[in-house]
Amino acid sequence: MYERGVKYMKCNISGRNLEITESIKTAVEEKITKLGRYFAPDVVAQVTMSMEKSRQKVEITIPVKGDVIRAESENSDMYVSIDLAVRAIEVQLKKYRRKIIDRYQTAGASFAEEFMDAESAEDESEIRIVKRKHFAFKPMDPEEACMQMDLLGHDFFVFTNAETDQVNVVYKRKNDTYGIIEPEY
Secondary structure, eight states: EETEEEOEEEEEEEEESOOOOOOOHHHHHHHHHHHHHOOOOOEEEEEEEEEEEEEEEEEEEEEEEEEEEEEEESSSHHHHHHHHHHHHHHHHHHHTTHHHHHHHHGGTTTTTTTHHHOOOOGOOOOOOOOOOOOOOOOOHHHHHHHHHHHHHTTTTEEEEEEETTTTTEEOTTTTTOEEEEEEOO
């Protein structure tokens, strides 16, 4: 859908611990409209808004061709959080445009032609791996892996799970809890 040359993007808005007022809904739709220039008309953004104490959080998730483009932002002002999350999506798209095209030969199905054809100085930026580490995996349970991670002072730890004999990752979450990433085959 178009209006005065602006391409709209569909979005589903949901709230956790927050009532989505008409003004918030309008603000989200206006900001998500900016992302419409990057995507095909059938791509739908999922916007989840939540509030905890004085933190206003916005998460934008856009599924494309089996992958997900995602950004989240927290601020004391919901409208600022919306702006920051949309800006983060734009930065990701511009930075990884060339890689997206290379990875998806059929990228035109999810992304707007103008976006895929555009040239950008950010396309030249590459992901550079500047350090490699090698270590032996010792089978351990997730609790021991969390302890090892804390002893090393890292935010994540890769280990072989003694219970499943698979490679897992434990990581520290923002609220001083832990998460685990397990492969799904």
